[in-house]
Amino acid sequence: MNKYEEQAEVLRQEQLMPEIFRLTLRAPEIAANARPGQFVMVQTSPGYDPLLRRPLSIHQTIGHDQVQLLYKVVGKGTRLLATMTAGQQLNLTGPLGHGFELAASKAICLVGGGMGIAPLYFLAREILRNTCPPKCVVLLGARTAAELGPLPGNFMDLGVTTHLATDDGSLGHHGFVAELLLQHLDPELKWTVCACGPHPMMKAVAGQCRKQGWECQVSLEATMACGIGACLGCAVPQAELSGPYLHVCKDGPVFKAEEVAWL
Ligand SMILES: Cc1cc2nc3c(=O)[nH]c(=O)nc-3n(C[C@H](O)[C@H](O)[C@H](O)COP(=O)(O)OP(=O)(O)OC[C@H]3O[C@@H](n4cnc5c(N)ncnc54)[C@H](O)[C@@H]3O)c2cc1C
Ligand code: FES
Numbered sequence: 001m002n003k004y005e006e007q008a009e010v011l012r013q014e015q016l017m018p019e020i021f022r023l024t025l026r027a028p029e030i031a032a033n034a035r036p037g038q039f040v041m042v043q044t045s046p047g048y049d050p051l052l053r054r055p056l057s058i059h060q061t062i063g064h065d066q067v068q069l070l071y072k073v074v075g076k077g078t079r080l081l082a083t084m085t086a087g088q089q090l091n092l093t094g095p096l097g098h099g100f101e102l103a104a105s106k107a108i109c110l111v112g113g114g115m116g117i118a119p120l121y122f123l124a125r126e127i128l129r130n131t132c133p134p135k136c137v138v139l140l141g142a143r144t145a146a147e148l149g150p151l152p153g154n155f156m157d158l159g160v161t162t163h164l165a166t167d168d169g170s171l172g173h174h175g176f177v178a179e180l181l182l183q184h185l186d187p188e189l190k191w192t193v194c195a196c197g198p199h200p201m202m203k204a205v206a207g208q209c210r211k212q213g214w215e216c217q218v219s220l221e222a223t224m225a226c227g228i229g230a231c232l233g234c235a236v237p238q239a240e241l242s243g244p245y246l247h248v249c250k251d252g253p254v255f256k257a258e259e260v261a262w263l
Pocket of ligand 2: 224228249
C-alpha cells in the first residue's frame, strides 16, 4: 500500500465544540489514496516537542486533494494542532494501516462512541457512494448531548438512518450505544458491524455480534510512536495467544473482532 509524506496546507480550522476541532488540509497524495479506517501521523510541532507524530483517523476526503481530521484536544500535540490556522503548513504521513473491508456486505451498521465517530463518517460516505448501496444504519453514542455536538447531524444530512445514545440521557437512548444494536438491527439480516470507540464499548458490541452471528470489525487505538510497524509499541495480543502480537499501526487499526484477544 502506498504511503506518502506530504507538506499539507491548512485550509480550515473549525472549532465544533469546546475541545473538538475539524481540520481541513490540502494533501493531494494522501487524499487520492485514502480508504475509510486509515489514519495519518501528524507532526504537531516543527520542533522537537513533542517529538513524536500523533495518529489521527481520516474523517473524510473532499474532492481529489483534501483530507479532513476530526480531533479532540487531550494533550500537548492536539493542543498545538488546534492553534494551526489557514495558510500554515503541517507535515503528514499517510494514508496508514488497513481500513474497513465491506465488499460483500448487504447490511452494514456503524457504531461510534466519542471520538471513535471520526473515521465512521468517511466510511458512511463511501458506503452511500455505491450505485446500489447496502442497507446502512449508524449508531452514535457519547456521555452527553453536548459531546455529540453537530456530529449526528452530519450523518443525518447524508440521509443515513442514525440513532443516538447518551450516558446521561440528554439525547436519544438513555444508556450505552451498544444497547442500540438489539433495538434497531433486524435480527433476520446478516449484519456487518463496524465499531470504533472506547474499549468497553467495542467489547460490548463484539459480544453482541458474536451472539447474533454477525461479522464485527473494530478500529483500535494504541499509543503509537512510528505508525509504520518499526517500533513495535502498538502491540495487542491476538486471540490465538500462541501467535505473534498484532500491531495496530500496520495490521490494523481495523481488525476482525475475533482476531483480538480481549474482545
Ligand atoms: C489509529 C488511531 C486513530 C486515532 N484517531 C483519532 C481521531 O480521529 N481523533 C482523535 O481525537 N483522536 C484520535 N486518536 C487518538 C489520538 O492519537 C490521541 O488523542 C493523540 O495522540 C493525543 O496526543 P496529545 O499529544 O494531544 O496527547 P498526549 O500528550 O499524548 O496525551 C495527553 C493525555 O491524554 C491521554 N490520551 C491520549 N490519547 C487519548 C485519547 N484518545 N482520549 C483520551 N485521552 C487520551 C494520555 O494518556 C495523556 O494522559 C487516534 C489514535 C489512533 C491510534
Ligand atoms: S506504532 Fe510503531 S510499530 Fe506500531
